[in-house]
Amino acid sequence: MKGNEAIAHAAIRYGADGYFGYPITPQSEILETLEELMPWETTGMVVLQAESEVAAINMVYGGASTGKAVFTSSSSPGVSLKQEGISYIAAGELPALIINVMRGGPGLGTIHPSQSDYFQATKGGGHGDYHLIVLAPASVQEMADFVGLGFDLAFKYRTPAMILADGIVGQMMEKVVLPPARPRRTDEEIARQCPWAVTGRAASRRHPNVETTLELDDERMEQNNLRFQRTYREIEANEVRFEEYYTDDAEYLMVAFGSIARICLKAIEDARERGMKIGLIRPITLWPFPKGQIEKLSRKVKGVLTVEINAGQMVEDVRLAVEGRVPVYHYGRMGGIVPNPQEVLDAFISHFPETARQ
Amino acid sequence: MTIEEIKQNGTVVACKPRLLNDNNMHYCPGCSHGVVHRILAEIIDEMHLDDNIIGVAPVGCAVFAYNYIDIDWIEAAHGRAPAVATAAHRLNPDRVVFTYQGDGDLAAIGTAEAIHAANRGENITIIFINNGIYGMTGGQMAPTTLEGMKTSTTPYGRRVDLNGYPLKISDLFAQLDGTCYVTRQSVHTPAAVRKAKKAIAQAFRNSIEKRGTSVIEIVSTCNSGWKMSAAQSNKWMEENMFPHYPMGDLKNTVK
Numbered sequence: 001m002k003g004n005e006a007i008a009h010a011a012i013r014y015g016a017d018g019y020f021g022y023p024i025t026p027q028s029e030i031l032e033t034l035e036e037l038m039p040w041e042t043t044g045m046v047v048l049q050a051e052s053e054v055a056a057i058n059m060v061y062g063g064a065s066t067g068k069a070v071f072t073s074s075s076s077p078g079v080s081l082k083q084e085g086i087s088y089i090a091a092g093e094l095p096a097l098i099i100n101v102m103r104g105g106p107g108l109g110t111i112h113p114s115q116s117d118y119f120q121a122t123k124g125g126g127h128g129d130y131h132l133i134v135l136a137p138a139s140v141q142e143m144a145d146f147v148g149l150g151f152d153l154a155f156k157y158r159t160p161a162m163i164l165a166d167g168i169v170g171q172m173m174e175k176v177v178l179p180p181a182r183p184r185r186t187d188e189e190i191a192r193q194c195p196w197a198v199t200g201r202a203a204s205r206r207h208p209n210v211e212t213t214l215e216l217d218d219e220r221m222e223q224n225n226l227r228f229q230r231t232y233r234e235i236e237a238n239e240v241r242f243e244e245y246y247t248d249d250a251e252y253l254m255v256a257f258g259s260i261a262r263i264c265l266k267a268i269e270d271a272r273e274r275g276m277k278i279g280l281i282r283p284i285t286l287w288p289f290p291k292g293q294i295e296k297l298s299r300k301v302k303g304v305l306t307v308e309i310n311a312g313q314m315v316e317d318v319r320l321a322v323e324g325r326v327p328v329y330h331y332g333r334m335g336g337i338v339p340n341p342q343e344v345l346d347a348f349i350s351h352f353p354e355t356a357r358q
Numbered sequence: 359m360t361i362e363e364i365k366q367n368g369t370v371v372a373c374k375p376r377l378l379n380d381n382n383m384h385y386c387p388g389c390s391h392g393v394v395h396r397i398l399a400e401i402i403d404e405m406h407l408d409d410n411i412i413g414v415a416p417v418g419c420a421v422f423a424y425n426y427i428d429i430d431w432i433e434a435a436h437g438r439a440p441a442v443a444t445a446a447h448r449l450n451p452d453r454v455v456f457t458y459q460g461d462g463d464l465a466a467i468g469t470a471e472a473i474h475a476a477n478r479g480e481n482i483t484i485i486f487i488n489n490g491i492y493g494m495t496g497g498q499m500a501p502t503t504l505e506g507m508k509t510s511t512t513p514y515g516r517r518v519d520l521n522g523y524p525l526k527i528s529d530l531f532a533q534l535d536g537t538c539y540v541t542r543q544s545v546h547t548p549a550a551v552r553k554a555k556k557a558i559a560q561a562f563r564n565s566i567e568k569r570g571t572s573v574i575e576i577v578s579t580c581n582s583g584w585k586m587s588a589a590q591s592n593k594w595m596e597e598n599m600f601p602h603y604p605m606g607d608l609k610n611t612v613k
C-alpha cells in the first residue's frame with residue numbers, strides 16, 4: 001500500500017483516539033483512508049475533516065488536553081498554518097502526533113516531493129524555545145511503524161512528535177507489515193496514565209485540572225522553560241536513532257534522511273563496485289540529531305557529503321557535528337526534482353575528485 | 359452572630375457560589391465578565407455539572423477564567439476555543455463542554471472556527487461576551503465596535519467606510535442549521551442577570567441533550583475600555599448597544 005495509507009491503518013491499529021485534518025496533496029490519502037475505514041464504527045476513533053489546518057491543530061490541542069491519543073497530518077503549506085498550535089501543544093506539555101508529508105516550497109510551491117521543511121521541523125517552526133521529536137521515515141514500513149513510535153515517545157515525554165516524510169514516502173507503494181491491532185485505552189487507563197488530563201473534574205478529585213500555556217509570573221515562566229529544556233536534554237540522551245551502512249571501512253561519508261537516503265545507498269553501492277569506500281548515515285530522528293555518531297565518524301573519514309531534497313538544511317547540523325575537522329559539502333535538488341543515484345555519485349565525485357582517480 | 363448561625367436561621371439570601379474560589383479577580387470594577395463568571399459558577403453548581411464539565415477559556419480578558427471557577431479548563435489560543443471544544447467534546451461525548459469568548463476572539467480572529475463548529479452542530483455551548491472592544495489589549499476596535507465609537511485604534515470614532523460595519527455575528531449563527539438556540543442577553547440589572555442565567559442553563563441542557571450548538575451572546579460593558587464609570591457604561595450600553603444588538607432570542611428550536 002501507499003505510505004499515506006499505511007499511516008491511517010497503523011493509527012487505527014495503535015488505538016488512536018482521534019484524527020483531525022484538512023486535505024492537501026500529497027497526503028490527502030491519510031484522511032481519505034480513515035474516512036473509508038470508518039474506525040468510529042470499530043474502535044471508536046474520531047475522524048473529522050476540519051475547516052482548516054488551524055482548526056485541525058487546535059482540535060489536536062483540545063483532544064490532547066483530555067489525555068487522548070490524537071494526531072493530524074498535512075503537507076508543507078498546511079504545516080506552516082499549524083505552527084502556532086504546535087507551539088501551544090509543546091508549551092502545554094501535551095502528547096500529540098503531527099505528520100508532514102513534505103512538498104516543495106516556498107509559497108504554494110509544487111505538489112512534488114521535497115525535504116525543505118527540515119529547518120521548520122527541527123528548529124522550532126512556531127514561536128518560543130521548544131523542540132519536536134522528529135522522525136524521518138524512508139519506507140512505507142517506517143511510515144506505519146513511526147505512528148506507534150511517535151505516539152509512544154510523545155506520551156513518554158509529554159511533548160509533540162512529528163513524522164517528517166517526503167512526498168515520495170507518502171505516495172510510493174511497498175509491502176508493509178502492519179502493527180498488531182490493540183484496543184484504545186479506557187477512560188480509567190487514561191486517567192492513570194495522564195493524571196493531568198482535563199476530563200471534567202472526577203468526583204474524587206479535589207483540584208481542577210487546567211491546561212494552559214500562559215504564565216505571567218516571570219520567575220515561574222522561566223521555571224517552565226527550564227523544565228521543557230530538561231525534557232529536551234533527556235530526549236537527546238535517550239532517543240537518538242539512526243542507521244549506518246558501510247561505515248566500518250568508510251573513507252568518505254554521506255548523510256541523508258528519508259527517501260533520498262535509499263537513493264544514496266544505491267549510489268554508494270555502485271561506487272563501491274568501483275572501489276570507492278563511502279559510508280552512509282541515515283538519521284532517523286532529525287531531532288534529536290545523531291551528532292555524536294557523525295562526530296565520531298568525522299574523525300576517521302576524509303570528507304562528508306550531505307544529500308537532501310532541498311537547498312541545504314540538515315548540512316548545517318552535520319557541519320556543527322563535524323566542527324571543521326573535514327570538508328562538508330551539500331548536494332540537493334529543489335522544485336520537486338529528486339536526484340537519481342548517478343547524479344548523487346557525480347556530485348560526490350565533483351566534490352571529492354581524488355576518489356575517482358583511485 | 360456568626361456566619362454559621364446566620365446560615366442556620368435560614369436567612370441567607372445571597373452568598374458566594376461554591377465553585378467561585380477566593381482568588382482576587384483581575385476584572386475592573388463594573389466589568390460584566392465578573393457577573394457572568396458568578397452566574398456560570400451558580401448554574402454549574404445548581405445543575406450538578408462540576409464533575410462533568412470542561413470550560414474552554416479564550417485569549418482576552420477572560421483568559422484567566424480558570425483561576426476563578428473551580429472546574430476543569432483548557433486555555434485555547436486566540437480564537438480557537440470552538441475547535442478545542444469540538445475535539446474535547448467529540449472525544450468525551452458525555453461531558454458538557456462550553457467556550458467563553460470575547461468579541462475579538464469569537465468574531466474576528468476566530469470567526470471560522472466559531473461558524474464551522476456551529477455549522478457542524480457541535481453539541482457545545484458558546485458564551486460570547488460582546489463588549490464592543492478589545493479589553494485585554496487596551497481598548498482597540500473590535501468587529502462589534504459601534505459606528506462612531508472611539509477606541510484606541512479608532513481615535514476619531516469607527517468609520518464604516520474605513521473599518522466596515524459592527525458585526526452582528528449572532529444573527530449569522532441563527533442562520534446556521536447546526537445551531538439550536540441563539541439568544542442575546544445582558545447582565546446589567548438583576549432582572550437581566552436572572553434571564554441570562556436561565557438562558558445559560560437552557561444552553562447547557564441543550565448540550566446535555568445533544569441538540570446542537572447553543573450561542574449565548576451577552577452584550578456587556580467595558581467601562582475602562584469605554585472610559586466611563588460603571589453606571590455610565592450601563593446607561594450607554596442601553597442607549598447605544600441595545601439598538602444595534604437587540605435583546606432576546608434569535609432562534610430557539612427547543613421550546
Ligand SMILES: Cc1ncc(C[n+]2csc(CCOP(=O)(O)OP(=O)(O)O)c2C)c(N)n1
Nearest residue numbers: 417418419436460461462463491492493494
Ligand atoms: C494570535 C494572537 N493575536 C493577538 C493577540 C493579542 N490579543 C490578546 S487579547 C486580544 C483581544 C481580546 O479582545 P476580546 O476578544 O474582545 O476580549 P475582551 O478582552 O474584550 O474580553 C488580542 C488581540 C494574541 N494573544 N494572540
